[in-house]
Amino acid sequence: MPCADEVWRLHNLDQPDCVHFRKFCDEGGVLNGGNPGDRTTRQGTYCCTPSGISLGNMNHRDPARIKELLRDALKKWKEIEKKDRLLDYDPKEKLSEITRGENQYPKDGLVLKVYSRDLERKGLDENDWRTHAWNFDFAWFRKAEVEEMLPERFEKKTEWDFPEQLTRRLYRIYFRDNVRGQTDPFPEESIEKATLKCKVTKLRKGIVTYSLEGEVKLVDGERGVEGKIMGEVEYDTKKNAFAKFELVMAGERWGRTRYNAREDDTARAPIGYAMKIAEDKATEKVAPSQLGAYGWR
Amino acid sequence: MKRAACSLLLLLPLCGLVLAQDAKQELDDKSYQRIRDYVLPNADEEAWLKVNWRGTFWDAVIDAQKEDKPIMLFAMNGHPFACT
Numbered sequence: 585m586p587c588a589d590e591v592w593r594l595h596n597l598d599q600p601d602c603v604h605f606r607k608f609c610d611e612g613g614v615l616n617g618g619n620p621g622d623r624t625t626r627q628g629t630y631c632c633t634p635s636g637i638s639l640g641n642m643n644h645r646d647p648a649r650i651k652e653l654l655r656d657a658l659k660k661w662k663e664i665e666k667k668d669r670l671l672d673y674d675p676k677e678k679l680s681e682i683t684r685g686e687n688q689y690p691k692d693g694l695v696l697k698v699y700s701r702d703l704e705r706k707g708l709d710e711n712d713w714r715t716h717a718w719n720f721d722f723a724w725f726r727k728a729e730v731e732e733m734l735p736e737r738f739e740k741k742t743e744w745d746f747p748e749q750l751t752r753r754l755y756r757i758y759f760r761d762n763v764r765g766q767t768d769p770f771p772e773e774s775i776e777k778a779t780l781k782c783k784v785t786k787l788r789k790g791i792v793t794y795s796l797e798g799e800v801k802l803v804d805g806e807r808g809v810e811g812k813i814m815g816e817v818e819y820d821t822k823k824n825a826f827a828k829f830e831l832v833m834a835g836e837r838w839g840r841t842r843y844n845a846r847e848d849d850t851a852r853a854p855i856g857y858a859m860k861i862a863e864d865k866a867t868e869k870v871a872p873s874q875l876g877a878y879g880w881r
Numbered sequence: 882m883k884r885a886a887c888s889l890l891l892l893l894p895l896c897g898l899v900l901a902q903d904a905k906q907e908l909d910d911k912s913y914q915r916i917r918d919y920v921l922p923n924a925d926e927e928a929w930l931k932v933n934w935r936g937t938f939w940d941a942v943i944d945a946q947k948e949d950k951p952i953m954l955f956a957m958n959g960h961p962f963a964c965t
Contacts, residue, residue: 585950589937589960590959601938604942605954629956632952633952654953657951674946675942675946832913834906856920
């Protein structure tokens with residue numbers, strides 16, 4: 585049963601899933617050079633039974649080694665009796681005790697998948713992973729926020745501004761330079777320009793199509809980003825839901841943050857972002873990395 | 882003539898510098914689709930999505946318990962599906 589999760593929470597909180605993880609995470613050797621009980625990261629790949637018996641672990645990206653880990657784990661699994669490998673209770677019973685960002689997933693709102701990548705540049709090393717890096721995150725909007733995005737009248741050529749607060753949130757959180765790694769959102773005071781104009785371009789069979797066009801400039805000390813935004817949205821008035829929500833930003837970024845691997849790449853350079861509606865599946869229901877910056881209650 | 886040739890020689894490195902710079906990629910109706918497609922990942926880059934992943938450890942525990950299967954957990958600082 586393949587799964588992925590954030591390790592700091594599992595390693596440090598006292599909720600049922602975290603306690604369960606700590607039953608086996610240090611068995612057979614603590615990963616990353618740590619000691620049992622210490623706070624060294626437990627990043628890695630783990631195999632275990634539902635009851636929490638370790639079947640092996642390692643922190644490595646080599647597919648051959650991971651394959652070996654999985655093969656060994658399956659062998660150990662077969663040697664454990666069913667009564668020992670399964671829990672003596674239904675783990676669903678513990679769900680209500682687990683609090684995490686995913687619990688706020690806006691199933692009746694809008695979820696966008698936001699991709700980031702450096703745009704074409706000359707003179708980069710094709711053999712360097714950083715040249716080909718890309719990343720993604722998710723942007724969530726609650727139902728009430730979605731309603732704010734719609735025009736007062738579904739009439740052709742109607743023009744309006746995308747809600748200011750949502751525009752500012754979208755830009756300062758998602759136009760950060762995470763192409764090569766984690767980074768913080770821009771603070772509110774970094775916003776020098778954040779516009780997004782909407783215009784109805786088509787009305788057909790209950791589908792309202794509107795265009796998006798805007799500009800962004802964010803400056804936070806030595807780092808910043810500046811660019812143009814364009815997009816197209818299709819809103820299904822019969823289903824009261826978006827059939828399409830696409831947004832593209834192209835511009836330039838500069839500077840660096842602690843973990844975004846730009847130590848030797850701080851000059852202005854082209855960057856691009858593309859957003860589209862996320863799919864209805866587990867891999868696309870993970871909470872936005874900066875959900876805490878939304879100000880949601 | 883000699884002076885003109887020398888001036889041209891002096892300008893050559895500048896020409897190289899200009900060529901080496903990245904042309905600013907303006908977003909407009911013409912470039913929109915090309916830039917969007919360039920940013921979006923291709924099928925190879927999203928091959929990992931072919932795996933039927935569970936998005937949390939506990940979701941995997943629930944399903945593994947039900948189906949009597951072992952669990953493989955990929956755990957990273959920052960959720961591997963959004964916060965890398």
